[in-house]
Amino acid sequence: MIQYLSTGLTVLSFCLLLAGCQRPLGPAAIQPQFYAITAAIEPDSTEGVATRVAGIIDPYADQLSEAMNRVIGEVALPLVKAQPESSLGNWTADLLLTAARDLFPDYDIAFAVQNYGGLRIAQIGSGPMRVNDIYELMPFDNELVLVEVTGREMTDFVKHTLTDGGWPVSEGLVAIRSRDGMDIRVQGKEVDDEATYYLAVPDYVANGGNDAAMLLDKRQIGSGKMIRDLLIEYAGKTQGPISVESDGSRIKIMD
Amino acid sequence: MDRRQFLKGATIAGGSLLVPRMASAHSERRARRLTILHTNDWHSRIDPFPDDGGRNANQGGAIRRASLIKEIRSVEGDVLLLDSGDIFQGTPYFNFFLGEVEMKLMTEMGYDAATIGNHDFDGGIQNLADQLRHADFPLLSSNYDFNGTPLDGRTEPYRIFERGGVRIGVFGLGIELAGLVPSELYGSTRYLDPIERGNETAARLRTDEGCDLVICLSHLGYRYRDEKVSDVRLAAASRNIDLILGGHTHTFLDQPVTVMNLEGQPTIINQVGFGGLRLGRLDVVFPKSGEVKCVACSNLRV
Numbered sequence: 001m002i003q004y005l006s007t008g009l010t011v012l013s014f015c016l017l018l019a020g021c022q023r024p025l026g027p028a029a030i031q032p033q034f035y036a037i038t039a040a041i042e043p044d045s046t047e048g049v050a051t052r053v054a055g056i057i058d059p060y061a062d063q064l065s066e067a068m069n070r071v072i073g074e075v076a077l078p079l080v081k082a083q084p085e086s087s088l089g090n091w092t093a094d095l096l097l098t099a100a101r102d103l104f105p106d107y108d109i110a111f112a113v114q115n116y117g118g119l120r121i122a123q124i125g126s127g128p129m130r131v132n133d134i135y136e137l138m139p140f141d142n143e144l145v146l147v148e149v150t151g152r153e154m155t156d157f158v159k160h161t162l163t164d165g166g167w168p169v170s171e172g173l174v175a176i177r178s179r180d181g182m183d184i185r186v187q188g189k190e191v192d193d194e195a196t197y198y199l200a201v202p203d204y205v206a207n208g209g210n211d212a213a214m215l216l217d218k219r220q221i222g223s224g225k226m227i228r229d230l231l232i233e234y235a236g237k238t239q240g241p242i243s244v245e246s247d248g249s250r251i252k253i254m255d
Numbered sequence: 256m257d258r259r260q261f262l263k264g265a266t267i268a269g270g271s272l273l274v275p276r277m278a279s280a281h282s283e284r285r286a287r288r289l290t291i292l293h294t295n296d297w298h299s300r301i302d303p304f305p306d307d308g309g310r311n312a313n314q315g316g317a318i319r320r321a322s323l324i325k326e327i328r329s330v331e332g333d334v335l336l337l338d339s340g341d342i343f344q345g346t347p348y349f350n351f352f353l354g355e356v357e358m359k360l361m362t363e364m365g366y367d368a369a370t371i372g373n374h375d376f377d378g379g380i381q382n383l384a385d386q387l388r389h390a391d392f393p394l395l396s397s398n399y400d401f402n403g404t405p406l407d408g409r410t411e412p413y414r415i416f417e418r419g420g421v422r423i424g425v426f427g428l429g430i431e432l433a434g435l436v437p438s439e440l441y442g443s444t445r446y447l448d449p450i451e452r453g454n455e456t457a458a459r460l461r462t463d464e465g466c467d468l469v470i471c472l473s474h475l476g477y478r479y480r481d482e483k484v485s486d487v488r489l490a491a492a493s494r495n496i497d498l499i500l501g502g503h504t505h506t507f508l509d510q511p512v513t514v515m516n517l518e519g520q521p522t523i524i525n526q527v528g529f530g531g532l533r534l535g536r537l538d539v540v541f542p543k544s545g546e547v548k549c550v551a552c553s554n555l556r557v
Contacts, residue, residue: 028467028468028539028540028541028542029539029540029542030498030511030523030537030540031537031538031540032510032511032525032535032536032537032538033536033538034509034527034533034534034535034536035323035533035534035536036314036532036533037314037315037316037319037320037323037531037532037533037534038313038314038319039303039313039314039319041319041322041323042322043318043319043322044321044322044325044326049318049321049322049325049363050318050321050322052321052363053317053318053321053322053360053363053364054318056356056359056360056363057301057302057317057318057356057360060348060351060352060355060356061301061302063351064347064348064351068347078308078309120298120344120345121309122309122310122311123307123309123310124307125305125307125308125309125312126307126308127307127308132305132346132347133305133307135346135347135350136305136345136346136347139299139344139345139346139347139349139350140344140377141350204437207437208434209434209435209436209437210434210435211434213434
């Protein structure tokens, strides 16, 4: 049994009342706080902890530093992750579409989608873009695949991405949800429910990940290329500084 | 450097820094106390966040966390250090070394137990089992059935700790893996109902094992808009769980949240964001009857 206690003091306290005859101890109180881990914490070198921890990390860090610090581009405007649409999301999805068009020249690819939760950092700041940034953005070993769907299935999938707050999509898709319903345009055209479409997505999503169950068991065409490697390669091919602005024209949630 | 100044610099919330030990000439009259430290979703964030002008730039980092924990241990006698999962995945350390560095660091920091997050399967279930050779602390899970997998017999449903005369039962609950983790990564692991398994385990810890405090390490997530099971739903449907130390949703709770359980008693939920940006601390005091209950609270019986 627990009782909640608080006080008029600045410290909010929680008390546990552990009653009952089987309890060996009396009522307990819990006092919460947290520490922010910042540079204000000086490494505790006198007790040797910092040295021991550094001694664990350093041999691994040394193996990584050269490859991870390689500069692949220059970011002019910070690439920021947000929903329903963002500069980081648009940049990622557009690179995936470009890569997919190179990898699958025989297919007419409608657009590329990256699940929002699959982008693992909040932003890539301005300045040099390094390989390390892409590893942190996309740590997963996901393969870029094409998934073949009907227009109806594609609509279900796009609806799912909006229900989840809006996923990063490339040029080629405009999806607007309002009180009047969904309006989806692919390459500027209305969706034909019976037609076949090819979407470039991570295999994680094509396999039903992030609750994309509507894509399960649809035909997939593999690329054999990891999304992370493609992002590193295609970011490296970008001419000039990376300057992406999201104007909200791809995904709109208005209801 | 003055020890208390050091800790003061590290703290941004909580009001009171260190709760002074109950001053008493008679040790047997002193309250029993325990300091719980906890993390979640540290996602291989071994170095501080990159210096990129972002919100978290230069924050976090294993050396600082280890130093802080060491510092707290040198002041507080009885410490329990716990993690709520997603230890793995997020920086190249995991891509190249598969969790070895994380496990070694948690062992060095003296973690007492952790539960399993969905991303801890990212190197495959065999890899998670392999990395346990670098871990000197148990992985706790009460609702994953690992029968016939490489983790069979390698995890524990719960563990009981004795600290300063307090008996603490700690158990783990994990999130549903289907639809979240590619099935080839978790193999034939079976996900069991966390509320059912949680209540069963907590009752056992409370009644059969006589624990004074029952802690759930959860990777269910703090709260969802839909019906999905979460820490808040678990708390409301629970009995015998005193504390839920959560993860998965990367929620920064500046104060723990209290939810009434099935018996109308509060269960306390806490979560400290992600990436090793914060270390949570809960000081638990069990006074002898008749004593003041805690430093800054009074007893408000409902």
